[in-house]
Amino acid sequence: MLATPGPLPTGPGWSFEVKWDGMRVLASTTGDDEPVLRLHTRSGRDVTANFPELTGITGLAPDVLLDGEIVLLDGGVPSFAALAHRMQGVVGTAAALRRPVVYMVFDVLRLYGVSLLDRPLSERRATLERLDLGGVDHVEVSPRYPDGAALLAVTAERGMEGVVAKRETSSYRPGRRSPDWVKVTHRHSQSCVVGGWRPERSSTTRIGALLLGVPGPDGLEFAGRVGSGLAGEAVQQVLRDRLGPLAAESAPFAAALPREDTAGARWCVPAVVVEVAHLGWTAAARLRQPVFRGVRDDVEPADVRREPEG
Known part of the structure; x- marks a missing residue:
């Protein structure tokens, strides 16, 4: 279930949580013994x-399905950039424990083989809070707050991403973007689909810029290109691994791109989603000064849409 961007809801029947700057992950356990x-x-x-470091979740129940975000703290604040390297590959237990993540759980969708999807959020949260998550290392229940405006102010002061408001009576609809969950963010961040890339001037193998798109009514709409944040070798390797198998003969964008953007471009199937920070949108619907933050394996290309700036 996905949140819809919008203004902070007011009135009764809503609860509020921190919008964690992390990786959306479903955690499931199966097997009795x-x-x-x-x-x-x-x-x-x-x-x-x-x-x-999250293997302790197996001790909760032999059959449970949790929804939450994996976060990594940087200076006491969740940082997507700090988490990026952990998202991309296998990590040994000893290395993971030197700087462990935290799984912030905000929903339970199944317990002991019983689906909870049609139960109201208030009931699912009560079930979640009865589970012994406090006894599992590196796992916490994402706190709920009654005052959305106060939480929004606190998250802004601490440099956090924002707030998610949830209607207490809402059922859980997997894969759907629902008005029963509303997200309010403090900074401009945009998920984009990669439609191609341009090599660095001094190298034919290193990626100098990604060509970004956002799905629109007529297909993939060009949103500009991003080069900032791509220099690190770890980032380069991840992008090569993801984009290499997706090479295509033609551009996936709905309209022809300007020559200054297509010069030397290598096209790909639009299947990889990345996150960029930016300073707004230009009148030509291009991202202003985008900076690459990481690959979003927890976001489907079909779910990407242009986020509001405010």
Whole structure:
């Protein structure tokens, strides 16, 4: 279930949570005698081996499905940039424990084989809070707050991403963007689909810029290109691994691109989603001064849409 961008709701029947700057992950356990943990993104990518410090979740119940975000703290504040390297590959237990992540759980979708999807949020949260998450290392229940305006002010002061408001009576609709969950953010951030890339001037193998798009009514609409944030070798390797198998003969964008953007471009199937920070949108619907933040394996290309600036 996805949140819809919008103004902060007011009135009764809403609760409010911090919008964690992390990786959306579903955690499931199966098996009575020796429960097996599986961590996977909404796209179905298995990331269990990326976060070995979360194996204690198997002790909760032999059959449970949790929804939450994996975060990594930087200066006491969740940082997507700090988490980026953990999102991309297998990590040994010893290395993971030197700087462990925290799984902030905000929903329970199944327990002991019983689906809770049609139960109201208030009931699902009560069930979640009865589970012994406090006894699991590196796992916490994402707190709820009654005053959305106060939480929004606190998150702004601490440099956090924002707030998610949730209607207490809402059921859970997997994969759907719902008005029953509303997100309010403090900074401009945009998920984009990669439609191609341009090499660095001094190298034919290093990626100098990504060509970005946002799905629109007529297809993939060009949103500009991003070069800032791509210099690190770890970033380069991740992008090469993801984009290489997706090479295509032609541009996936709905309209022809300006020559200054297509010079030397290598096209790809629009299947990889990345996150960029930016300073707003130009009159030509291009991102202003975008900076690459990371690959978003927890976001499907079809779910990407232009986020409001305010």
